Amino acid sequence: MNVNGQASSIDVFEELWSEFEQQYAGFEIRGIDWDKLYDTYRLQINEHSDPENLFEVCCELLQELQDSHVNLIDKTGSQVNRCNSNDFPNSTSILREYSEYDFYNIVDGTLYSNGFAPLKKRQVIEYSKSDSIGYIRISKMSENSKGLNQALDELRDTKGIILDIRLNPGGNDQYLYQIAGRFADKKRIGHYKKDRIKGTNNFSKAKAWHLKPNGKYQYNKPILILTSDFTASAAEIFVLAMKELPYVRTIGGVTNGATSHMKPIKLSNGWVVTLSNQIAYSAKMKNYEGKGIEPDIVLKNNVEGDTDVVLVRAINELNKAQITSSKNP
Incomplete structure (x- = not known):
């Protein structure tokens, strides 16, 4: 002192x-x-x-x-x-090339040009549909995701849904499982996590988090999840859990690789530092911290003309194929 x-x-x-x-x-x-x-x-x-x-x-x-x-x-x-620590979100390739506003304008224009209705917004949920495909944008894994109920009511008769979490920085594990549960066919392990025991090099026993059906009904048709290197934290855990479902695939960029919990600590001078004191694993006990989750279909999130390339590929995939299996992590 x-x-x-x-x-x-x-x-x-x-x-x-x-x-x-x-x-x-x-x-x-x-x-x-x-x-x-x-x-x-x-x-x-x-x-x-x-x-x-x-x-x-x-x-x-x-x-x-x-x-x-x-x-x-x-x-x-x-x-x-x-x-x-890594200048997030400025370090992400998706926001180095486009502002959030410009990127969403391109996405919205691509939806419109492919026969989708104007987006409806319910808090952190935005959604639309074409004649046969639904689109849901989830901007955060939070309690404000209750708009998903209305979205799924309107998209229930589609043959497949695109879940866009490319600009989702995460949120809360509890809420991500509430969201994922609307798509679950049965109870499954979604992911595991371990906590570092303070002051030691040891970790707690791995705790399983379960994905299980939630809501008045569950959407169990083909689903494509769009990801990027902005997709982080609880949004990445959402990907791990959803990839356990046999009718889910992912497309886009490798996720951010920040799958832990963020713990805040106040220092004696009043500053606050946050750190990762956990390790998260897939249901197969694979860890993606610092690496990110590679999608089933790796495709750079870029634009050709005024067209969102990844979104168009997802629309085409749902139009032409039945998605029956997923490469689990």
Whole structure:
């Protein structure tokens, strides 16, 4: 501590490094030598380092992890200062090429040109249909997904549905399973997770999360899920769970690779850091942290003219084929 009783820059750096050393779950998965990084970045801090310099050094340290669940947030001043370990979402290819607004304009235009009605919006759910295919856009895995009930009521008679989660950054595991349950044919294991036991290199016993039918009826016809490298966190767990269903396939880009829980920790100087203290696995006990989930049909999310290439491919797939199996992760 310094002379006025406040935490020094050295204290804060040590505290942040220690919280990760005791709780972060992904060092081995991501190939990180945390002790070596301490030696590198600790030398950049001294008793006279100001908060701005400290924040910059801590951000550089955390960026070594390349984990979109790792954030450092300073709300102590008049403006919020924030950094993300891999600059999510700016690091995602889909938003490097298009703004969210422009991307959705292209998607909406592609739907319209392929015979879909204007989109209807119910909180985080937007949906439409053509003569035979339904389209549902889910922007977040949250309690506001109750609009899915109305969407499925109107899309129930379609022969297949496209679920678009390309710009879905995640949300809550409980809600993703409520959503996924509307498409489940029977109870199945959706994924497993383990928690790192604080202060040790051990993990808790793997806990199974179950996918099971939810709602007044379930949609069990062919489903194609559209993904990108923006698809992250609970949205990725949604993909893992849904791929256990034999009539589901995925198309688009590899997902973000941030499948853990995001745990917030308040540091002694008032900053908040978030870290990943879990490891998630598919039902086959395969881990995708730091790698992402590769779709069944890998196709870059790009535009030809004013046309969304991945969406057109999904429409064509549903029009021409019966989807009866899925390559489970």
